[in-house]
Amino acid sequence: MVLSASFPLFRKHSSGSDVVHHRLWRFSLDAVNAAVEYAYGGIENISPEAALRLYLLAHNLQNKALVDECT
Secondary structure (H helix, E strand, O other), X not given: XXXXXXXXXXXXXXXXXXXXXXOOOOOOHHHHHHHHHHHXXXXXXXXXXXXXXXXXXXXXXXXXXXXXXXX
16 A cells, blocks of 8 residues: 555555556566655665666656655
8 A cells, every 4th residue: 555655656556456567577676676665655875876776766656756855
């Protein structure tokens, strides 16, 4: 539920279910983990390279606040 609250793409695919399956093939595990960390309370330190990958993922997941934070 936290992820669907933070990322509209997950909310769109949830259809009232607690489980959403969405493959993120183009993104590294580090970027996905950073997005989950952000959803659960924010990210304290992140490298410019990781921020770029996270920016692309946030854009794909439709989280404008995270996109803005990465720029």
